[in-house]
Amino acid sequence: MAMIGYARVSTLEQNEALQVDALIAAGCDPARIYVDHITGSSTKRPALDRAWEYLRPREGDTLVVWRLDRLGRSLAHLVQLVSQLAADEIEFRSLSESIDTASPTGRLTFHLFAAFAEFERDLIRERTAAGVAAARARGRQGGRPRALSDAQIEQAHRMMREDNLSATDVAGVLRVSRATLYRAIQGGT
Known part of the structure; x- marks a missing residue:
């Protein structure tokens, strides 16, 4: 002992x-x-x-x-x-x-x-959930901001369709990666 x-x-x-x-x-x-x-x-x-x-x-x-x-x-x-x-x-x-x-x-x-x-952890969890719900009710979304706006996504569609630019070229013009461009075009970003 x-x-x-x-x-x-x-x-x-x-x-x-x-x-x-x-x-x-x-x-x-x-x-x-x-x-x-x-x-x-x-x-x-x-x-x-x-x-x-x-x-x-x-x-x-x-x-x-x-x-x-x-x-x-x-x-x-x-x-x-x-x-x-x-x-x-x-x-x-x-x-x-x-x-x-x-x-x-x-x-x-x-x-x-x-x-x-444990009570303190539960209170923190409840406050966090209430804060997220209040922000959503005001129209705010959590998480990372979108890389491309709706106007930029439309511009990307137009450049690829009308100007026959490759995804690599369009991504370069918009200063994003090709993966980000593809996600945005498919509705993910």
Whole structure:
């Protein structure tokens, strides 16, 4: 049974000493405290990967952080990480928020965080759908703008029909690729 510490500082000016001292005071072995010097939005966290490799599933190991925001990039990411720990039967502790998944109260607190994260995702999804519906009701379409206007498509038809220009020549005149020209002529763009 080991307590593995993880700390993260975002900038070179920040110092991990506060976090490391708190992790040691909580019982982490100083040799098993992994520190990333990286922004929270970064998906690559080499020290966290090393800590994860050291954690032994089903042997009572605990991952300890000073604060929740040091571990997860977002609430959803935090829930994902702690859920993976739970699946591997590895406990989790956050010192500042007094969350310890080894206790029923800690598990409840974390599940509340997970419920809030799911609620937040649902709200974002609903707001996005409402925004798209409102834009469509006002006649706006999402996505990339058309490469050729209706007038340019008609001009392309005329040049190919009346002037006997090749698709390559017409595409060059309209400054689009041949594929774009063909899609537009067939009604796709």
